[in-house]
Amino acid sequence: MRLDCSFHAGRQYDAEVEYGSITTMSDTMSRSFSTRKLALFGLLALLLLGISLFIGRYPEPFLMPPRLLREDLLAQRLVLYLRAPRLIVAFLMGMALSSAGFVMQMIFRNPLVSPGFLGVSQGAAFGAALSILLIGGSPLLVQGMAGAFAFGGMLLSFLLARNIRFGGWHLRLVLAGIAISALFSSGVGVLKYLADPLRELPDIVFWMLGGLYAITWDEVIVVSPIVLVGLGVMLAMRWRLNILTLNDESAYSLGAAPGRERAIILLAAVAATAAAIAVSGLVSWVGLIVPHIARRLFGADSQYSLPASMIFGGMFTVICDNIARTLLAGEIPLGIITSLLGAIAFALIFASHHAAGKST
């Protein structure tokens, strides 16, 4: 299938949403300052990952004394086989979701777009539910089906968008994504209705709330290549992405092949998202809120705000997962924590005094 995202010639009719309230930050910083700031946040992320190895409920809730690593065989195995892979997947997943959300918001010029909206999230949910209901709930099967249907959702969205007969491709793809998501969402509804309320239904609901409780090194090996390639493509095109937010005529006149380049970045974003969702379940709000935080701190230029979005997304998800696995004796679904903290962060950022901004 040929993924072509160029407009038909002439004017476009995309869903227009202005970014009126977000200010440019460059008046307080130069490009080299941005680079140093990024490096600082990178170090903070590494520090967070290191500390998180010692956070958990063994031997007691919250912090494990580091000396146990030398003395306690169980502590060693816990850190090596459970916490380490889980932290890696949490960080990768946060990077994937937040950078995918970031590039989609830019390419669709819409601040309300989140990474799963092209049929990806609901497709994954349908695949997981189908697996739990029909094939069996073994983690590997559920993950495989979720990943396959996440991609299927995206492909269907693209196919439908190509056959919609009006509007520019922004609008067509957004509409197709909404329609395909609704289709899979109703499918999930049917599967829930058919599911055994004592055995299967809780599994489906729990999967849809998201969580990293089942992560081992196997998942790291399966997920990280796809996620890393997707992240790599997005990172490599981080400055180019600015050009791709312009009108087609402008992007073309600056030497871009806007349709093809947008399709490449979207594919990278969706691949990373699908791989992450497949093992984590639906973890919402990371891909929606983190890009806004990154843009507020680093400005609109995606050369800096995209890597920032990746780092913040990884840190946000690791922090949320630390809470999910530590706060209560039973695991709290990760999606609940990310939504809760995400919504609070959103309110704090956009309702704050500063948010009125100096853009005028």
Next chain:
Amino acid sequence: MSTHPIISLRDIRFQYNGVGKPVLNRLSLDIPAGSVTAILGPNGSGKTTLLLIMLGMLTPQEGDVHFEGKPSSGFSRSALSRLIGLVPQGERIAFNFSVFEYVMMGRAPHLGTLSTPTSGDEHVVETSLKQAGLMRLRDRSINALSSGERQLVTIARSLAQQPQALLLDEPTTHLDLHNRSKVLDLLRVLNQNGTTLVVTTHDPNAAVSLANYIIMLREGRLVAAGNARDVLTAENLTKTYALPIQMTHVDGRPVILPPG
């Protein structure tokens, strides 16, 4: 300097999506290097379409497009964008890029798809901002500017792009007299430095003050084309706009008077 016209169109016919009434029909013209060409015509006469064909973005169903004597298929995307730039009309920018960040986008043709700007590019951007008199707006959000400032910033982006030829779609529309004259002054400087300009306009008086070649379009066909002095007559303008148009001279400059 090349002896070939920088842009050359031969017997162009163009329809959107290949169907319906041709927007441009049997159109031939040459844009000589170093010239300023104004394209005049009423709304819907095909001016913007013509500009997008000259940009290489639209491919006509019939006819040939040559750049510097070579067929358009002989150019890579980045090579063509170093040759021909565009100042689009009323571009909507969805993100709050600073003026500096936006003008930096003009450097894209000189950077690879996977590259980021260097200090050399930063220097070109600073120079372009100075040339356009925009240094004081350097760190302002582009969406916080007036439409006149926006137009100057878009032209500054083209200064940073450094193309051989620059296509401008209605560069003076919606501008007050002060900003209009600022834009025209900047375009004159650009042309004196060797850049070929092609300007579509609703404003015949702007065309008169700027251009040495004039192209008049009506319903996708040439009404007249040639040296401004020869082509710019009340008769041709009347044919182009289907309105009785008069011309007079003030201080030796032709002035166009629409009826009413």
